[in-house]
Amino acid sequence: MGVIAFLIILPFVAAFFLAFMKQQGKMRDYFIYTCCAVIVAAVLYFAVTNLINSESRSYLLETRGLDTAILIGEFGLMGLVVYYGFHYKKYYVAFLSIAQTGLIAWLELFGKKIPEANHILSDKLTIMMCLIIGVVGCLICVYAVGYMKEYRAHHPEYRDRSAFFFAMLFVFLGAMFGLVFSNNLTWIYFFWEITSICSFLLIGYNQTQEAITNSIRALWMNLLGGLGFAVAIVYGTLVLNVADLHGLVTLGAGNEIAIIPVILLAFAGITKSAQFPFSGWLLGAMVAPTPTSALLHSATMVKAGVYLLIRLSPTFAGNLAGTMVTTIGGFTFFAASLLAISQSDGKKVLAYSTISNLGLITACAGVGMHEAVWAGVFLMMFHAVSKSLMFLSVGAVENSTGSRNIEDMHGLIVKLPGLAFVMIVGIAGMFLAPFGMLISKWAALKAFVDSNSLLLVVFLIFGSATTLFYWTKWLGKLVAVLHHSARLPNTVGKSEWFSLISQAVLMISLCLTFPLVSTYIVEPFLSDMFHQTLPAIISSGNVNIMIMMLCAIVILPIAVRFLTFGKKNKIVMSYMGGANAGDDRNFIDSFGDSKPMYLANWYMEDYFGEKIILKPAIMLAAAGLIVMMVIAIGGAV
Numbered sequence: 001m002g003v004i005a006f007l008i009i010l011p012f013v014a015a016f017f018l019a020f021m022k023q024q025g026k027m028r029d030y031f032i033y034t035c036c037a038v039i040v041a042a043v044l045y046f047a048v049t050n051l052i053n054s055e056s057r058s059y060l061l062e063t064r065g066l067d068t069a070i071l072i073g074e075f076g077l078m079g080l081v082v083y084y085g086f087h088y089k090k091y092y093v094a095f096l097s098i099a100q101t102g103l104i105a106w107l108e109l110f111g112k113k114i115p116e117a118n119h120i121l122s123d124k125l126t127i128m129m130c131l132i133i134g135v136v137g138c139l140i141c142v143y144a145v146g147y148m149k150e151y152r153a154h155h156p157e158y159r160d161r162s163a164f165f166f167a168m169l170f171v172f173l174g175a176m177f178g179l180v181f182s183n184n185l186t187w188i189y190f191f192w193e194i195t196s197i198c199s200f201l202l203i204g205y206n207q208t209q210e211a212i213t214n215s216i217r218a219l220w221m222n223l224l225g226g227l228g229f230a231v232a233i234v235y236g237t238l239v240l241n242v243a244d245l246h247g248l249v250t251l252g253a254g255n256e257i258a259i260i261p262v263i264l265l266a267f268a269g270i271t272k273s274a275q276f277p278f279s280g281w282l283l284g285a286m287v288a289p290t291p292t293s294a295l296l297h298s299a300t301m302v303k304a305g306v307y308l309l310i311r312l313s314p315t316f317a318g319n320l321a322g323t324m325v326t327t328i329g330g331f332t333f334f335a336a337s338l339l340a341i342s343q344s345d346g347k348k349v350l351a352y353s354t355i356s357n358l359g360l361i362t363a364c365a366g367v368g369m370h371e372a373v374w375a376g377v378f379l380m381m382f383h384a385v386s387k388s389l390m391f392l393s394v395g396a397v398e399n400s401t402g403s404r405n406i407e408d409m410h411g412l413i414v415k416l417p418g419l420a421f422v423m424i425v426g427i428a429g430m431f432l433a434p435f436g437m438l439i440s441k442w443a444a445l446k447a448f449v450d451s452n453s454l455l456l457v458v459f460l461i462f463g464s465a466t467t468l469f470y471w472t473k474w475l476g477k478l479v480a481v482l483h484h485s486a487r488l489p490n491t492v493g494k495s496e497w498f499s500l501i502s503q504a505v506l507m508i509s510l511c512l513t514f515p516l517v518s519t520y521i522v523e524p525f526l527s528d529m530f531h532q533t534l535p536a537i538i539s540s541g542n543v544n545i546m547i548m549m550l551c552a553i554v555i556l557p558i559a560v561r562f563l564t565f566g567k568k569n570k571i572v573m574s575y576m577g578g579a580n581a582g583d584d585r586n587f588i589d590s591f592g593d594s595k596p597m598y599l600a601n602w603y604m605e606d607y608f609g610e611k612i613i614l615k616p617a618i619m620l621a622a623a624g625l626i627v628m629m630v631i632a633i634g635g636a637v
Helices: 002-018 026-052 064-087 091-110 124-154 162-181 185-203 209-240 245-252 256-272 280-287 290-298 301-316 320-341 346-367 370-401 417-431 436-450 454-479 494-512 514-530 540-563 610-636
Strands: 057-059 120-122 586-588 594-596
Touching: 002 026, 002 162, 026 124, 026 162, 064 091, 064 185, 064 209, 091 185, 091 209, 120 124, 120 162, 124 162, 124 290, 124 301, 124 370, 124 494, 124 514, 162 185, 162 290, 162 301, 185 209, 185 245, 185 256, 185 280, 185 290, 185 301, 209 245, 209 256, 209 280, 245 256, 245 301, 256 301, 256 320, 256 346, 256 610, 280 290, 280 346, 290 301, 290 346, 290 370, 301 320, 301 346, 301 370, 301 514, 320 346, 320 454, 320 610, 346 370, 346 436, 346 454, 370 417, 370 436, 370 494, 370 514, 417 436, 417 454, 417 494, 436 454, 494 514
Parallel strands: none
Antiparallel strands: 057 120, 586 594
């Protein structure tokens, strides 16, 4: 219990001190490095000790003092939201916050008293989430040290609020640790709301009109989910006599009486994980500095949403709540994949890709079968590392070249080979074999077939095809080289390189240890969750195939290199739709003029652009969500 309390409290303490370190300097840098090192060490100690002792543990049965402190904290959060709501004249934001905090306060002060359950829970899923939050989150914070110095140099028009920025990053980490360790629903709700407010403050970091607008959108969408969360807590306490997540899942598995709080919590998870029709808040987060995007997409906000849905998975089997979750998730996976095709802004491609992959994780959770949850857990793990690596790489490229447009990354393998390498690792992790994203998708496909869900199978097949399309386009841009391409100077700082290389190594290591993680962490967790002994999901034959693929990845490039030894290079001029000017960079057109060559991807905006797909997708998802929630709740009532 001591390590758990340490992991929750330390980031908040670090944030307090960072808020007063206004000046950039070595002291602040070393303070951040030290805090990150301590958090990572504590997370690894927690993971190892709890893996050795494989039993789930729960703590803190009686917590009157802490409950009072959290209630005071909820009023503080409400006061902050109300202030910003009136400051920006967005009164509906203040109303949402007052409504949900009022419900929780009434329940705590005057509501029905029920038997206490342990407030803290530690199991295999907690270990996995802690590793994501602690390791990936801290690497993002380390990267941010160097990045924010360059960001400040490139954007002198913005007021320097880096002390506030770093403080919010650590508050985010503390809130996520609190969320994943909490079993009491009111505690989860408290930390849930902290993440919503942190995202609002970080997205609005630049304080431009666009940043403020996008931050308000993120706030009200997540507050709407928070209101659903609060109503679920009140209903569960008053009607079902249960106020803890583990108790609700146990009661709700195969029991229609619990469908109302389950579907309300699922609604909260859908909003937090930016599923359609709530995808707009995550897309708007791109205006913030890159570490914000990386943290939101990989280790904090959106992972809180899918974490809750995975916890609730046993309650989704064979009911309308599960149908709602799988339908929204599957549709989001497919629609967001289509929209990603039409984007050339690197961060926007990553944003749509994140929404898409979160949709697939959501659909896996909604199926309520152990195979689907297995796939969802691994999708979450690989996605966290890959997306953090990709966002940070794009940020480094933007600081080095002044652009994050994919078209401007042409030949990056020559211009900035180090950054190109880590980006290739990140992209490979998202869709190439034997990286776990592809293997997890196969497991998801089998689970969807076993659940007799034709619609989910269609969403997965076509969504995966479009995913392959936009990742291949990006990968091709990185490795396409013009003769005599110029090398650019390396401007990436040491802290940024440390973070990028560490995450690239982590991505490859996760692929290598994939079967071990499944055997010793994920499968035991699923056995506890579904209360049955489960068959091995990765067979020995599949492991052998993975080893062969890994060997091929290493051996083939080496073999090709050996085959080229002693061979004389023969340069062949490319055909350019005209006479080659001799340098492979220019061609002579039909008028005899020299024109520069330019290779561009096809983005098909007339077919898959935001103007064509986005609004209809949002409207369709909103209509479907409302109808399914009304039918499910109405049937239960």
